[in-house]
Amino acid sequence: MSRLSGWLRGSTPKTSTSPSPAGSQTDLRAAEMANIEDAMTSASKIMNDDIDGAEEDLRKGSSAFHSLGLGITTFMRSVLGFEKEIMTEASNRLNDCETVAWNEQKKAQKDSESRIYPPGSEYALIHAEAQLMGAMVAVLHESLTEAIKGFMKLRKAYITLDGLMESEAAYLKQKGIQLSATKDELPPMPDIAANAKEQSNGEDADLEFVEAPETLSGTETPAQYEGHLVKESDEAEKKLQGLSINGNGDLKQAGAKGDTPTSSTSQSQRDLGPDSDVFTNPVDVFVHSGANMCFGILLLMISMVPPAFSRLLSIIGFRGDRERGVKMLWQSTRFNNINGAVAGLVLFAYYNGLLGFADILPSEEDAENGAIVGYPRQRCQELLATMIKLYPESRLWRLEEARGLSNSRDIPGAIALLQNNTDSKMRQVTALNNFELSLDTMYVGDYSAMRDNFLRCIELNDWSHALYYFLAGCAELELYRTAFHAEKKDDTQIQLHKKKAEELLRKAPTVAGKKRFMSRPLPFEQFVQRKVQKWEERAKDLKIDFADAVGVSPVQEMVYLWNGIKKMQPHELEHSAAMLTWDRLTASDEAQTRIKAEKDESAVRDVCLAAVYRALGRLEEATALCEEVLAIDKLAFKGATKDDYAQPAATYELAVLAWVEVQKPEMRQTVDDEKSADGEKKEIEDWRRKKTDECQAWLDKVAKWEAYVLDARIGMRVQTGMDTLRWYKRENGLDSV
Structure with a gap:
């Protein structure tokens, strides 16, 4: 029998019970359970895109559980939208929740009904949960001071939660x-x-x-x-x-x-x-x-x-x-x-x-068999089906369904789902849905839709207008290049797209810097500012128009940085490769020669192309391109407008290439066709050990790289790769090798 079915469904009235000190212990317990039930039932509306309804219900109660629910509503709004005003409101509510929970914990009865946790643990959890959410909001806030306070809260929450889990473990062991x-x-x-x-x-x-x-x-x-x-x-x-x-x-x-x-x-x-x-x-x-x-x-x-x-x-x-x-x-x-x-x-x-x-992950088969660091696609689909059943009105789960399709290399299917998922009650969910749609249209090369969707992001969200303007301008630039190289030229269209591209790209740096992370500029906004400044200086130096001064396709560069390559089908990858040819440039032949001669420019193109070749299975060509990038003198990447991420990205790509060979030992070159079964197995083991060590060495090198603008973005890929290698070595007995 499901003992919890009643209270999970939310059968109590929307009131908060505040029993008198003289009340019986049974009444106190009943009141606490009623508050838990009511608050959690009301808070569950958040997951059905009804934050307003959740807040209305939660305001009717005054318990610590209701305070936590109200904190969650504002927290969800803040992390989904990254809006400063809502972050401030979330911080205030969560601070209030901490105070209420602390006071309730101190008053908790010593003979708590819980058999598993110490008295007052439910309030200790509320306190820790409020600290955790408050810390996340503080770290996302623009202030370094707030971020430092956030780390202190994280540490306190960590200690509390660890203590709760230890109490649970001790109880279970005793039983x-x-x-x-x-x-x-x-x-x-x-x-x-x-x-x-x-x-x-x-x-x-x-x-x-x-x-x-x-x-x-x-x-x-x-x-x-x-x-x-x-x-x-x-x-x-x-x-x-x-x-x-x-x-x-x-x-x-x-x-x-x-x-x-x-x-x-x-x-x-x-x-x-x-x-x-x-x-x-x-x-x-x-x-x-x-x-x-x-x-x-x-x-x-x-x-x-x-x-x-x-x-x-x-x-x-x-x-x-x-x-x-x-x-x-x-x-x-x-x-x-x-x-x-x-x-x-x-x-x-x-x-x-x-x-x-990420790229360096267990195979799908290993993930389905339980590799925790992998992506268990079937299990995620089952969980998503559960959440959609429980919260059928939510557009958030449909957004995740679309992201799953995209990760399964069905970008057109993801786009279709996202286009029909724009009617959320929550503006923040609509903004996330639109941003995901913008990325997917970028991956498939639908530049008109990409432009329109990124411009709509500006209306829906104020997180990074500089990035949105830049990406919309990049889409216009590709439309300009396509019109410029068309067999039947339309001068009106050429000039229209050229003018719009220049307008949007130049607009991007003017709105940069309004959002900061721990008092530092957002990495992508720094990237945007450096790019536009680089093109402005080049246009002046070569005496050409701004749009003609752009080199490597900035759209394909962004596809690489968002790893859209991992989501593409072969024909989409071939389109990306075509967009990376030097033939797409619109400058004069003399100007093109000078653009191609810039080492960091050619390095960016080679890294992007290497990733496309890797995805197409052309591993030798990909390796050769990365090695060419690493052979360039590091001084070529020093300077205020240089693309300093190219060499660490090439190093990371070599790690990915080694991992591909770990997973596909059949790619190795064998010379003895009469090798015994045992000899073949030994050769495969030696090959995998060699390639694993090679992958590890490349990752270690990237991890120790000096600071560069996009180090956090590439660093996350590196960290995931290191986790995968730890898993692989443990599973295959390579830890001690």
Whole structure:
């Protein structure tokens, strides 16, 4: 029976109960549970694109849980829109929430009903969650002082959350529950059938909990808590049917995939599900799902920062753990509440954002088999289906569906979905949807749509108008070049696109610098300013028009920097290669010769082209281009307007090329056709070890590179690659080699 079905559905009135000190302990507990239920039910409207409705309901309560819900509403608006006024409002609300939670924690009864966590833990979680959100807003804020305060809050939240997880682990150990720490194993998926049934039935119906078939895993279990459990009590003995024991005494799955869910992995992980014996108390569910969500976000966030910054964080006590963070987020998604929904949203941001941006990742097969650092496409699709069922009115989940299509190399499908997803109740979601549409039209070379969509971004969002104007101008520039080189020239169209391109590109630097990150200019705005200044100086020096002074296609350069290449089909890649030819230039022959002679200009073209060739499988050509870039004297990249990212990007590309060869040992050159099976296997192992070491060496070199404008963007790719290599070495016994 689903003990939590009633309170998850939100059957209590929209009131906040404030019992008198003389009230019975039972009344106090009932009041707290009613507040949890009401606040979380109201807050869940956020995930259905109804922030206004959530705020209206939450304002009717005065508990710490309602205060947290109000903080979440403003936080979501602030991180989705990056608007300074909303960030300030979010900071104020979250500070108020911290104060309320701290006071409530101090007043919490010593004989708390929770069996698992210390008294007042629910308020400690609210305090930590408010600190975490407040820290994220502070770091995104323009002020360095606010950012420093944010890091202090992060540290306090980290300590609180770590303490909650340790308390949980100690309780479970005391109850005879062995903590599982399998490296490549995620908690089971949320039960779609149960969630849907729970939502469709009456307010207080006592529902049977319907188990959905789950993918079974026979991976081994390790020694520390990673989010799923194995019970060792007498009761668990009854659950061991269907298991076998191998020669080492380890429990293994007896049946094949799809058999009855009584395997060790499936059964043990279900012990921490929403219908488990461990969670009979709504307070415990609130703390468990919330702590996994918050600590998972924190561990994942710290693990994603670029290498140089992550070393600094480790010195002051922050240590990220990508694998544990991802597992904790998946564990939180098992619970049908706002915590699970936020955890799901973060997972999609991670998979469709960061991993969609990275290149050095486990294969899809490895990811589906449990490689935590990989992209489990099928599992993400199942989670998305769950969220769409639970929040059918939300356009946020449709946006993630489109991003998933794009990452599956179906950009036209993503564009079609995004074009029909523009009617969100939340302006911030509409802005995100439009920005994603702008990028996708850029990838496929629909320059008119790209221009129009980036100009609409200016109307919807004020995060970086400089970047939006620049990208719209780049689209106009490509339209100008296409008209200029057309067989049947139309002078009217040529001049129209040329004038508009110059107008938009020159507009970009004039609105740069209005947004800052920790008192520093945004990297892409610095990039834009340097580019436009470079073209202005070149036009003056060569005595040509501004639009004709542009060299390598800036659109294709941005495609590379956003890694749209990873999302393209072969015909789209061939189009990108065509756009990178020098023949697209519109300057005179003499001016073109001088533009091509600029070392940093040719290096940028070679890096972009190398990435396209890699995606097309032309690895030798890609390698040759990168090596040419690295052979250039580093002084050629020094200067206020030089493209200083070209050499570290080429170094990173060589790491990616090595990783491609790790995954495809058949590409190696063999000379002995009569080699034995054992000899062939040994040769493959030696090849993979050699290429893994080569990949690691290139990544290490990029990680230690001196500062350059886009080091954070390339650094994130490097950090993901390093995480992948750590996983690969561990899985293949290369740690000690």
